[in-house]
Amino acid sequence: xxxxxxxxSQIADIEEDFPQWxxxxxxxxxxxxxxxxxxxxxxRPYGYAIWENIQKQFDLRxxxxxxxxxxxxxxxxxxxxxxxxxxxxxxxxEVAVVTHAGGxxxxxxxxxxxxxxxxxxxMYGKWIESWRDLPVRMNQWANIMRWEKxxxxxxxxxxxxxxxxxxxxxxxxxxEEETQKMLSVYEEFxxxxxxxxVLTGRKTExxxxxxxxxxxxxxxxxxxxxSLQSGTSHYLGQNFSKAFDxxxxxxDGTQKYGxxxxxxxxxxxxxxxxxxxxxxxxxxxxxxxxxxxxxIVPIAAKKEGVLQACAALKERLAKAGVRVLLDDSxxxxxxxxxxxxxxxxxxxxxxxxRDLEAGKMLVCRRDTLExxxxxxxxxxxxxxxxxxxxxxTMYERALERMNGRIVDAETLDxxxxxxxxxxxVRAGWCGCRACEDKVKEFAQATSRVFAKENNAKNCVACGKxxxxxxxxxxxx
Amino acid sequence: xxxxxxxxSQIADIEEDFPQWxxxxxxxxxxxxxxxxxxxxxxRPYGYAIWENIQKQFDLRxxxxxxxxxxxxxxxxxxxxxxxxxxxxxxxxEVAVVTHAGGxxxxxxxxxxxxxxxxxxxMYGKWIESWRDLPVRMNQWANIMRWEKxxxxxxxxxxxxxxxxxxxxxxxxxxEEETQKMLSVYEEFxxxxxxxxVLTGRKTExxxxxxxxxxxxxxxxxxxxxSLQSGTSHYLGQNFSKAFDxxxxxxDGTQKYGxxxxxxxxxxxxxxxxxxxxxxxxxxxxxxxxxxxxxIVPIAAKKEGVLQACAALKERLAKAGVRVLLDDSxxxxxxxxxxxxxxxxxxxxxxxxRDLEAGKMLVCRRDTLExxxxxxxxxxxxxxxxxxxxxxTMYERALERMNGRIVDAETLDxxxxxxxxxxxVRAGWCGCRACEDKVKEFAQATSRVFAKENNAKNCVACGKxxxxxxxxxxxx
Numbered sequence: 045x046x047x048x049x050x051x052x053s054q055i056a057d058i059e060e061d062f063p064q065w066x067x068x069x070x071x072x073x074x075x076x077x078x079x080x081x082x083x084x085x086x087x088r089p090y091g092y093a094i095w096e097n098i099q100k101q102f103d104l105r106x107x108x109x110x111x112x113x114x115x116x117x118x119x120x121x122x123x124x125x126x127x128x129x130x131x132x133x134x135x136x137x138e139v140a141v142v143t144h145a146g147g148x149x150x151x152x153x154x155x156x157x158x159x160x161x162x163x164x165x166x167m168y169g170k171w172i173e174s175w176r177d178l179p180v181r182m183n184q185w186a187n188i189m190r191w192e193k194x195x196x197x198x199x200x201x202x203x204x205x206x207x208x209x210x211x212x213x214x215x216x217x218x219x220e221e222e223t224q225k226m227l228s229v230y231e232e233f234x235x236x237x238x239x240x241x242v243l244t245g246r247k248t249e250x251x252x253x254x255x256x257x258x259x260x261x262x263x264x265x266x267x268x269x270x271s272l273q274s275g276t277s278h279y280l281g282q283n284f285s286k287a288f289d290x291x292x293x294x295x296d297g298t299q300k301y302g303x304x305x306x307x308x309x310x311x312x313x314x315x316x317x318x319x320x321x322x323x324x325x326x327x328x329x330x331x332x333x334x335x336x337x338x339x340i341v342p343i344a345a346k347k348e349g350v351l352q353a354c355a356a357l358k359e360r361l362a363k364a365g366v367r368v369l370l371d372d373s374x375x376x377x378x379x380x381x382x383x384x385x386x387x388x389x390x391x392x393x394x395x396x397x398r399d400l401e402a403g404k405m406l407v408c409r410r411d412t413l414e415x416x417x418x419x420x421x422x423x424x425x426x427x428x429x430x431x432x433x434x435x436x437t438m439y440e441r442a443l444e445r446m447n448g449r450i451v452d453a454e455t456l457d458x459x460x461x462x463x464x465x466x467x468x469v470r471a472g473w474c475g476c477r478a479c480e481d482k483v484k485e486f487a488q489a490t491s492r493v494f495a496k497e498n499n500a501k502n503c504v505a506c507g508k509x510x511x512x513x514x515x516x517x518x519x520x
Numbered sequence: 521x522x523x524x525x526x527x528x529s530q531i532a533d534i535e536e537d538f539p540q541w542x543x544x545x546x547x548x549x550x551x552x553x554x555x556x557x558x559x560x561x562x563x564r565p566y567g568y569a570i571w572e573n574i575q576k577q578f579d580l581r582x583x584x585x586x587x588x589x590x591x592x593x594x595x596x597x598x599x600x601x602x603x604x605x606x607x608x609x610x611x612x613x614e615v616a617v618v619t620h621a622g623g624x625x626x627x628x629x630x631x632x633x634x635x636x637x638x639x640x641x642x643m644y645g646k647w648i649e650s651w652r653d654l655p656v657r658m659n660q661w662a663n664i665m666r667w668e669k670x671x672x673x674x675x676x677x678x679x680x681x682x683x684x685x686x687x688x689x690x691x692x693x694x695x696e697e698e699t700q701k702m703l704s705v706y707e708e709f710x711x712x713x714x715x716x717x718v719l720t721g722r723k724t725e726x727x728x729x730x731x732x733x734x735x736x737x738x739x740x741x742x743x744x745x746x747s748l749q750s751g752t753s754h755y756l757g758q759n760f761s762k763a764f765d766x767x768x769x770x771x772d773g774t775q776k777y778g779x780x781x782x783x784x785x786x787x788x789x790x791x792x793x794x795x796x797x798x799x800x801x802x803x804x805x806x807x808x809x810x811x812x813x814x815x816i817v818p819i820a821a822k823k824e825g826v827l828q829a830c831a832a833l834k835e836r837l838a839k840a841g842v843r844v845l846l847d848d849s850x851x852x853x854x855x856x857x858x859x860x861x862x863x864x865x866x867x868x869x870x871x872x873x874r875d876l877e878a879g880k881m882l883v884c885r886r887d888t889l890e891x892x893x894x895x896x897x898x899x900x901x902x903x904x905x906x907x908x909x910x911x912x913t914m915y916e917r918a919l920e921r922m923n924g925r926i927v928d929a930e931t932l933d934x935x936x937x938x939x940x941x942x943x944x945v946r947a948g949w950c951g952c953r954a955c956e957d958k959v960k961e962f963a964q965a966t967s968r969v970f971a972k973e974n975n976a977k978n979c980v981a982c983g984k985x986x987x988x989x990x991x992x993x994x995x996x
Contacts, residue, residue, distance in 0.1 A: 077643065077646070077647075079592070079593040079639075080593070080596075080597060080600070080639065080642055081593060081595050081596075081597060081630060084593040084595065085593070086590070086591070086592050086593065086643055087590060087591040088590055089588035089589065089590050089658065092588075092589050092590050092591055093588070093589070095591075096589065112565035112568075112569070113565065113568050113569070113572065114562070114563060114564055114565050114568050115562070115563040115568055115571075115681065116555070116562050117555040117556070117557060117560040117561070117562065117679055118632075118663055118665070118679050119557050119560065119616070119665075119679070120556075120557075121556060121557060124556070136623075137622065137623050138622060139621070139622075140595070140618045140620070140621035140622075140630075141618060141619065141620040141621065142616045142617060142618050142619075142632070143617065143618075143619045143620065144616070144617040144619065144629075145615070145616035145617065145667040145678075146613065146614060146615075146616075146667030146668075146669070147612075147613050147667075153620075154557060154616075156594075156618070156632075163555075163556065166556055167553065167562055170553070171553075182565065186663075187594055187662075187663065189594070189595075191621040191622030191623075192622075193622070202621075203593055203594050203595070205591065
């Protein structure tokens with residue numbers, strides 16, 4: 045049997061080489077593997093189960109918000125992409141193009157969807173006739189292709205999985221309101237399901253979605269202080285309705301263009317939760333989306349009654365809705381502890397002959413490594429409470445880190461110093477593109493979102509009057 | 521308000537023009553629409569909800585059978601396809617090819633997966649090392665691309681959605697057994713969830729999956745007597761393990777190739793259930809997968825208490841797990857009856873002032889159009905019973921039709937007469953390809969599966985000794 049500490053020694057030191065730690069963790073816990081084509085990933089069962097739990101949680105929320113799921117074609121005629129000028133400019137460099145099919149050269153090249161505004165817009169233009177048809181709210185779970193130069197599993201891959209919501213309203217006000225509403229659904233999800241605090245707000249023109257009037261994003265702080273854009277909600281105005289003829293006859297009998305919005309999150313969220321919560325031992329998974337919430341490790345498994353008691357406990361917890369696994373493999377308990385810690389299972393139950401005699405079990409939390417004794421009787425309630433406690437502690441800890449690492453800067457030097465130390469930096473901005481570019485060049489930091497309170501006095505780059513208070517950060 | 525019979529007049533006569541009936545029904549009930557690229561479809565919310573219910577039911581069954589979901593890349597290097605000779609021959613003519621991406625010509629063209637044996641095989645070859653790793657069972661829900669010349673929504677489209685299961689075993693026996701087992705899972709699903717009887721059995725060499733040792737299929741009889749291949753399970757032997765180096769170290773220390781199998785069903789199942797159960801009024805949806813199982817239509821909705829009582833009933837049924845919809849639109853009850861009949865909702869509840877007074881409701885079954893009075897008290901149990909009854913009756917009716925339409929033939933003329941009358945024809949076959957081709961040429965019928973009982977004496981085409989008793993039919 046290998047040494048019990050071999051798991052930790054398998055992964056790079058999280059403080060010394062965070063990028064390597066990330067690669068080690070995602071590969072060694074079998075969340076993901078590299079695909080044969082450069083920039084692609086294979087999502088293995090342990091990773092895909094997280095995605096399924098994310099989907100389940102979002103589906104509940106989207107449905108409550110009036111969205112229905114649908115499925116639109118993967119291939120989009122190149123001519124559709126060019127109908128919205130900004131859109132094609134933003135996405136054309138990243139698309140993968142199908143030129144041949146069925147043994148023949150195609151009359152028109154088709155691109156693999158980098159996002160679906162153009163094809164969904166085309167269908168909405170066909171379906172929507174009257175104000176009675178509005179609002180329209182649909183969501184699609186799909187694969188997306190964006191050809192990227194530098195890729196990392198979950199964070200940036202040429203193909204990824206996502207959801208994209210697309211809605212049409214009769215008025216600008218409704219569409220703008222929906223844009224905010226879906227952003228708040230994302231924020232609530234991040235907190236409740238991923239135990240992940242985020243900053244939300246509007247993005248600058250430079251950072252917005254190609255074709256949007258306004259993009260709002262949620263940004264999460266990773267372990268290294270860098271930011272990860274974790275979800276976006278776009279107010280599209282009439283840009284796409286005019287390009288795709290999404291018109292309706294209003295109550296007054298006149299033809300009007302609708303107002304559209306869209307929003308999306310992707311498998312990137314899995315990268316976000318790994319880099320928000322992980323520690324030197326590996327993954328720390330938020331209970332709501334963890335594939336396995338509780339692992340039971342038998343102690344002295346060969347002693348009479350131990351395995352049976354573990355199996356009975358597993359049945360009870362499963363019946364109570366807990367995702368529970370009994371590790372009855374032949375590895376040593378120490379090996380199992382380390383393996384399941386690396387895999388980030390929120391709670392580990394240790395159950396041996398002495399525990400059974402005392403009618404108790406030992407429960408170890410992955411987030412704090414604290415051990416608690418719980419009575420076997422009524423274990424269901426005790427475990428449910430502990431899972432909630434883990435969710436809350438993980439959130440509070442991440443929130444505390446983020447809040448403790450947001451600093452203000454009035455000069456470029458201070459901004460650079462701030463991001464060098466792994467902070468988000470709040471600073472004034474005059475609103476001009478040149479100053480935004482200057483910050484990027486000087487500090488390799490980009491504007492993430494406008495801060496909630498706009499109280500900066502001067503632009504951090506040019507010193508002129510500030511128009512917006514911006515959160516700058518290095519970002520994934 | 522339009523005439524109440526306008527719904528029926530919208531769709532072609534099912535007996536006179538079945539293909540047109542099909543197109544009318546799928547479009548007018550908003551299951552699907554044509555996509556902008558030829559041969560593609562848009563699955564609209566009412567159609568996608570059926571697919572989601574199909575997925576849910578299969579996920580339960582696959583999980584019980586030891587399968588875990590995963591996700592593999594969409595794009596496959598062309599060189600992978602050519603590693604298994606039969607496989608590339610079968611699929612190369614149908615693939616869509618990406619030649620450019622990220623603004624550059626690719627060094628190697630990539631094909632969009634027409635099925636994933638090659639890419640999953642590559643990863644299995646990397647992951648599997650020892651007999652301890654076996655068996656491996658994974659399933660993928662994904663989009664698939666096969667460039668087809670003639671397409672029809674759900675039945676044959678260039679892009680479709682499906683699941684593909686892929687498993688590896690140490691021995692041929694285990695892999696063969698699994699092939700049969702998953703076929704039986706399909707058969708049970710078809711009966712339980714789609715109320716659809718099927719014939720299962722092995723396929724001929726001509727009809728098998730490209731690269732398989734043996735393909736087993738399930739065939740369902742459509743309203744017009746034609747057959748629809750609704751699911752297949754393939755025993756792949758060592759064909760793919762040798763092509764993709766899926767090797768393991770066995771207990772005796774030697775390196776061996778694994779034995780693989782795969783199985784799949786697709787959105788075609790939606791076409792299958794439409795054409796199995798539909799009638800002149802439109803869809804008749806099987807309760808287990810129907811997006812809406814029960815629609816409540818208020819009678820004299822403006823009378824005091826009616827809408828409230830309908831809403832309360834809806835709440836109760838929803839709480840009991842029924843997918844229920846209250847149609848409180850301003851259309852007339854007659855209009856609503858026809859609309860929901862066309863959309864195939866299994867049960868319609870009519871509730872008006874007189875019913876309320878009597879503490880009753882009227883329930884109309886979509887399958888038989890029978891009306892039953894049920895007490896409002898305890899409605900949950902009554903509705904659950906009726907939904908089960910609808911499932912059973914639909915199955916029995918379809919089974920009776922199929923069994924009544926399987927005829928025997930000893931000559932080509934008899935076979936032609938049989939398929940002309942909309943039958944499946946059971947006939948002897950000597951086993952040679954020329955005779956199979958002759959049947960196709962003479963009667964436009966193909967071999968579907970080997971019959972369970974091999975009792976035919978002579979080949980229907982050449983008259984020589986029969987080797988297999990085959991079900992021949994015209995097929996979609």
